[in-house]
Amino acid sequence: MLEPRILEERPNSRSTVLRRAVVLTPAAIFLLVLLGFTLYWRSFFGILVIGMGALPATLEAVAALRDLRAAPITTRGRVSRLWKKSRYLVFGRVDYALIGQRLFELNAVTAMELHEGDEIIIEHWPHTNTIVTVARPPFEPAAPFMPRP
Numbered sequence: 703m704l705e706p707r708i709l710e711e712r713p714n715s716r717s718t719v720l721r722r723a724v725v726l727t728p729a730a731i732f733l734l735v736l737l738g739f740t741l742y743w744r745s746f747f748g749i750l751v752i753g754m755g756a757l758p759a760t761l762e763a764v765a766a767l768r769d770l771r772a773a774p775i776t777t778r779g780r781v782s783r784l785w786k787k788s789r790y791l792v793f794g795r796v797d798y799a800l801i802g803q804r805l806f807e808l809n810a811v812t813a814m815e816l817h818e819g820d821e822i823i824i825e826h827w828p829h830t831n832t833i834v835t836v837a838r839p840p841f842e843p844a845a846p847f848m849p850r851p
Contacts, residue, residue, distance in 0.1 A: 705840060706823055706837035706838060706839055706840050707837060707838045707840070708835055708836070708837045709812045709815055709816075709822070709836045709837060709838060710808065710809050710811075710812040710833065710835065710836040711834075711835045711836075712832075712833055712834055712835070715774075715826075715827065715832050715833065715834045718832050719766055719769045719770060719827055719830060719832050720770065722762065722763075722766040722830065722832075723763065723766035723767050723769075723770055726759055726762050726763035726766055727763045727766070727767065729759050729763070730756065730759040730760040730762075730763040730764075733752060733755050733756035733759055733760070734756050734760060736752050736756070737749065737752045737753055737756045740752055762830070765829040765830045766829070766830055768828075768829040769827040769828065769829045769830050769832070772827065772828050772829065774825050774826060774827055774828075774834050775825070775826065775827075775828045776823060776824070776825045776826075777801060777802065777804060777823070777824045777826065778821070778822070778823045778824075778839070779801045779802045779821065779822070780801070780819055780820065780821050780822075781799050781800070781801055781816055781817070781818050781819065781820050781821075781822060782800045782801065782802070782818065783798075783799070783800040783818060784797070784798070784799050784800075784813060784816060784817070784818055785797075785798055786798070786813075795810070797809070797810055797812075797813030799813065799816065801822065801824060804826075804831055805831060806824060806826065806831050806833055806836075807831075807833070808833070808836065812836055820838070821838070821839055822836060822837065822838055822839070823835075823836075823837045823838070823839055824836050824837075
């Protein structure tokens with residue numbers, strides 16, 4: 703059997719998940735405590751502003767903590783959408799790919815090689831969608847055409 707052609711490989715993906723957990727967990731706890739104080743003081747503006755930071759930080763921290771106990775999974779599917787976006791206002795461009803219902807951050811070179819409709823195999827962490835490898839499936843030649851008699 704033919705091997706898939708690897709487009710991107712991140713051997714340190716486990717340390718990326720660990721780093722996210724170490725950074726985001728204390729930040730989420732701090733923001734949740736701060737949100738508790740603003741709830742106690744009944745400051746609508748404070749609840750709104752801090753809540754907008756506390757909710758995403760908490761969701762990302764929980765996802766990273768769940769990935770520490772999980773194992774990478776493999777998703778195979780077609781790229782339904784590719785796009786670029788700025789990470790922080792206008793600084794840093796990030797390439798995104800939507801495969802099925804999952805969103806992945808791709809390397810810029812990998813994103814340039816892919817097109818919408820391409821079939822790919824992605825090994826990733828299940829909750830944060832941190833990529834381990836991105837590969838094209840092996841080429842399988844079509845069956846020869848046999849005309850009917």
